[in-house]
Amino acid sequence: MKEHITNAVIRLKGIAYRYAGGESLQFADLEVRKGQHTLILGDSGSGKTTLLHILSGLLKPDAGAVEIDGQELYELPARKLDEFRGQRIGLIFQEAHLVKSLTVKENLQIAQGFAGAQVDNNRIHEVLELLNLGHKANSYPGKLSRGQMQRAAIARAVINKPAILVADEPTASLDDRNTESVLNLLLAQAEQQGATLIIATHDKRVKTRIAHAYEMGGQKQ
Numbered sequence: 001m002k003e004h005i006t007n008a009v010i011r012l013k014g015i016a017y018r019y020a021g022g023e024s025l026q027f028a029d030l031e032v033r034k035g036q037h038t039l040i041l042g043d044s045g046s047g048k049t050t051l052l053h054i055l056s057g058l059l060k061p062d063a064g065a066v067e068i069d070g071q072e073l074y075e076l077p078a079r080k081l082d083e084f085r086g087q088r089i090g091l092i093f094q095e096a097h098l099v100k101s102l103t104v105k106e107n108l109q110i111a112q113g114f115a116g117a118q119v120d121n122n123r124i125h126e127v128l129e130l131l132n133l134g135h136k137a138n139s140y141p142g143k144l145s146r147g148q149m150q151r152a153a154i155a156r157a158v159i160n161k162p163a164i165l166v167a168d169e170p171t172a173s174l175d176d177r178n179t180e181s182v183l184n185l186l187l188a189q190a191e192q193q194g195a196t197l198i199i200a201t202h203d204k205r206v207k208t209r210i211a212h213a214y215e216m217g218g219q220k221q
């Protein structure tokens, strides 16, 4: 793996993407320094989720370069890209549920496996304790409350100490108290693990906590 030569953890340059039958979405260039937590802001339909998928290695853009931690993502062969994502990128997407037939602990074990790492039960224990989920290690996702499920998703995202933690509208359906606790958790986890947060949102409550923002712009609606 190529060593990164500056402290930019994310670099996007000249990104464009077009869904079949849709108009071309063009994305402004972006550079994020390590620890510079960044909001992705924009109207509904402006392309925030698309951008998160592109910078997470889930959706190859039609044009442009995506560099994460010094590595051009889409130059990697598919298997290496999956491994890189598992190691360097923690994903918290609303629709990304845990594997229902596996316990919380087993879900974290397979997340370690996907990243090409050895199963490390001490690390799993540490993360679950940090997120106040130690008592749910052997529970199945279907037996968790919504808040516990969200914390389990955060546990899975941080388990491999990723360079970036990507979250799509993590507070959209939460009341003020839970919004504050999820934000505290994300910020604390990012701090403890040395990760940089990238959060797509239109939630004003999130904007008061993270100042640096990338505004969607330049793309056709």
Ligand SMILES: Nc1ncnc2c1ncn2[C@@H]1O[C@H](COP(=O)(O)OP(=O)(O)OP(=O)(O)O)[C@@H](O)[C@H]1O
Pocket: 019, 020, 022, 042, 043, 044, 045, 046, 047, 048, 049, 050, 051, 221
């Ligand atoms: N799978 C898809 N197939 C076709 N078009 C899509 C697909 N996903 C998104 N789009 C279109 O691409 C544009 C950007 O969508 P995207 O979901 O990235 O926006 P967003 O800013 O995340 O929106 P929201 O805030 O409503 O979640 C929209 O016009 C949307 O209709």
